[in-house]
Amino acid sequence: MDAIVGQIIFLDLHCRLGAWWLTHVWRAQQLAESSSSALHIWQIITAAACSRSLLEGAAAFSAETDAMMAEWDELKQMGVPTSDSISRFAAPLEKRISRGQFGTRLAESVDVKPPLQSTNVMTYVNKLAKQRPNENIKEIYEWLCDAVHPSFGGMTVFVANQGAHFSETHNLVRIAKNPLADKSYEPAYRADCGQRDCRCDHRRRR
Template identity: 25%
Template sequence: MMPPKFASSVTRALGVDRVQDLVDLSLRAQELTATVGDEWCTEFWVAPMTPAQAEGWRRSAIELRETWSFVNLKSGGVLAVDEVPDHALSQPVAAVTYPALLSQLCAWWLFHAWRGADLVTDAVSGIASWRLTTAPLAARALIEQVGCLLHECRSLFNAWADAKAGRAGSAARAEMVRSKMTPVLVKTSMGTRISGSPERLQAPNVLTYVKRLEKMTGEKRYSKWYDWLSDASHPAFAARIASSSEAMVHETGALAFRFVAKGPLSSAPLDNTGKAIADRIRPQFNEVAAHIADSTAAAAKTYFEALIQARQLVDDFAITTRAGALTQRHLWPAPLPARTGHPCPCGCNRRDGGIHRWGQPTPVLNLLGS
């Protein structure tokens, strides 16, 4: 890991405690990237066919020597999936349902892990080298990303809690899990703000994410931070003052002036040779830099906390449904139940299956300040 290098002038401007906090968060983000940056998974979706299509394809699959599982739905449609391992052919309902949903959950979690870690790393690196042109972009995107993570977590945690509580037989349960999880996963995976997109795929306005972040963390400064960072991301007022001192007015009122410089500004009395007295240098307050540093620190902490809990949700789904054993496609993360007497791979350390059984409680999203 490479700790971001803060110049002494930047440390003086931001304060030692702020800088240490940001260094720690950047290292944590880099560690996350080192852990999951090379992981990958397949994301796939199962859509109903008509009975006639399914029958035709069943014959073709046999001729092609492909292994498929088929399930007739009460609605009249047929679900089918390939890449089913031999030992799972006796569980067609589970095989057409759980691996696809888990694959979407895996892709969802990796998306947030990769993007969040990149944004934390870049926001901290930007402020460390006082790049007040691009650092606000990363800091603002981090707020959006973490707000989105919380918004989607809320929907997915609720959907999984409803789905897992069902005590129905395996076919009815699979149907319920699919009906609860699919609409949420479709929206998280394909939601967009591009005009003309179908209503069911329209993603929330980004301000919804900012409000969600404020509400779920109790941190009321996100809206203000977001406004400032947006202004600094455009060639607007905040971008102009990011590289200038506060304006000063001559005592006559006849003129006003300010200093403009790319680096952090500071002031100091001069000695009799006209040089600044080093131990009396005082940094000038830079509102844009302060908002980048404070919002990045707050959002990054919530991000790591929520991402760990999101992983508990994915792992609980994977272990409860045993989805990873029902497909030959590559899914990650997709832990399977531990062998008898071994500790659970999700990290809960239980040796008896713990909560990872139908009807047991699901993980709960619980953030500091909420």
């Protein structure tokens, strides 16, 4: 009887794990392809947003699979599974799969806890960074976030060039929708400019 129960439970878990794995793969494929396509046409902010989501998904997948493998190893070490050991193994795994597939943080802004709350993405990112201390995971993630947000990273995407007058009284920032394709670019002045009667269009420091 235990064998039949185990087969039924494991078959269901196997199918759900397969679906969870496939959705992660399909999501990663979409994000990677979109990021690559965006970079080819200098859509840097779009590429950063896709890359950030790709990193978050990889971090989540890594953390959840590590936990699942540890739970599976623990079950195998118990020997021949019984209906009791199978139930103890299946219950948390089923919850983990459900949270990974259907968990959300919607409605948190109105202080309503969702029925199935997803894990905070920073928990996953921090775990991945701790596992790979030499790969600058946190720094890369922070730069991607800064590029996506209306802040330094996102705004400097449109900077074609910048410089300062030798007198250190003037700054110029030249912006373009696609800085690399800005054929009309010509520095109005450079840091080594010695023209005191410079007539460049510039902004004076306040």
